[in-house]
Amino acid sequence: MSEHTPHITPYRTLGIILLILLTLTFVTIEITSIHLGAFTVTAALLIAGIKGFIVLTYFMHLKHESLLLKILVAMVFVLFAIIVLITFIDYAFR
Amino acid sequence: MSNHEVHEHVHRDDEAQKLGMWLFIFTELLLFGGLFLVYSIFRAQYPANFHESSLELSVTLGTINTVILLVSSMSVALSLSAVQKGNYKLAKIMLLLTVALAFAFMVNKYFEWGAKFHHGLYPGSELMQLLDRGHHLYFSLYFFMTGLHALHIIIGVILLLISYVKIQKSKVVADNYMHLENAALYWHLVDLIWIFLFPLMYLIS
Numbered sequence: 267m268s269e270h271t272p273h274i275t276p277y278r279t280l281g282i283i284l285l286i287l288l289t290l291t292f293v294t295i296e297i298t299s300i301h302l303g304a305f306t307v308t309a310a311l312l313i314a315g316i317k318g319f320i321v322l323t324y325f326m327h328l329k330h331e332s333l334l335l336k337i338l339v340a341m342v343f344v345l346f347a348i349i350v351l352i353t354f355i356d357y358a359f360r
Numbered sequence: 361m362s363n364h365e366v367h368e369h370v371h372r373d374d375e376a377q378k379l380g381m382w383l384f385i386f387t388e389l390l391l392f393g394g395l396f397l398v399y400s401i402f403r404a405q406y407p408a409n410f411h412e413s414s415l416e417l418s419v420t421l422g423t424i425n426t427v428i429l430l431v432s433s434m435s436v437a438l439s440l441s442a443v444q445k446g447n448y449k450l451a452k453i454m455l456l457l458t459v460a461l462a463f464a465f466m467v468n469k470y471f472e473w474g475a476k477f478h479h480g481l482y483p484g485s486e487l488m489q490l491l492d493r494g495h496h497l498y499f500s501l502y503f504f505m506t507g508l509h510a511l512h513i514i515i516g517v518i519l520l521l522i523s524y525v526k527i528q529k530s531k532v533v534a535d536n537y538m539h540l541e542n543a544a545l546y547w548h549l550v551d552l553i554w555i556f557l558f559p560l561m562y563l564i565s
Binding site: 272274275276277280281283284287288291294295298306307310311313314317318321322324325326331332335338339342343345346349350353354357 | 375378379382386389390393397400401404419423426427430431433434437438440441444445545548551552555556558559560563564
């Protein structure tokens with residue numbers, strides 16, 4: 267766990283991650299091609315969120331980083347969510 | 361002489377280097393986050409205009425570029441793993457593959473933007489001034505966000521090429537690879553941003 271024994275992501279894992287990401291991309295294209303109204307946006311953003319999480323966890327190997335870094339990254343997304351929420355509340359009630 | 365040994369010791373803090381890169385990535389996430397917020401607000405105000413405008417984009421080109429970026433993200437991660445295992449030949453091949461994919465992405469972007477320019481659709485053009493407000497906003501955001509993203513691709517390529525030279529000169533080795541690690545993090549960031557840009561610009565309509 268110390269900096270003297272860094273985690274090396276196996277080639278195989280990276281290949282599997284790529285296949286998952288490609289599959290999710292084509293799922294997104296399929297979902298958005300059928301018209302489901304507001305659900306389309308939710309589904310597309312949800313899948314993008316899952317893909318983003320996978321990239322952060324495996325490609326950017328947050329999985330093997332310190333708890334401090336994981337919390338910091340999570341906080342950035344929490345901060346962004348708060349900004350979005352407050353802005354939309356402002357637009358909805360002005 | 362013990363004095364000599366003291367001079368040989370070079371201070372290095374991998375954790376701090378990595379943390380510094382992540383802090384920079386946070387600013388990038390919030391930069392693009394702000395743009396996504398602007399997009400969301402205007403999309404909520406002009407849903408019909410945004411819908412019509414997004415139909416103008418080629419989903420095929422967008423999909424090809426998505427696949428290119430995902431594969432390049434894997435190849436740069438492979439390069440880092442290869443360096444950590446001491447396989448410098450594979451690491452260099454994977455870096456060159458990443459740069460080649462980035463080039464392919466930019467060629468696609470060139471044709472995509474080129475077609476828009478050909479139809480008189482570019483920032484500040486006469487056609488853009490005549491468009492409805494919603495269409496105008498959509499295409500302004502489209503050019504700004506994909507343009508800013510493309511600028512990041514160019515910077516990423518430069519960083520990856522510097523890493524390549526450092527591997528060549530044995531400056532990046534199995535027990536000292538922070539430059540490649542940080543360049544790879546930057547490249548994944550470029551991929552991460554595109555993961556959200558693609559559905560928002562091309563698909564949701």
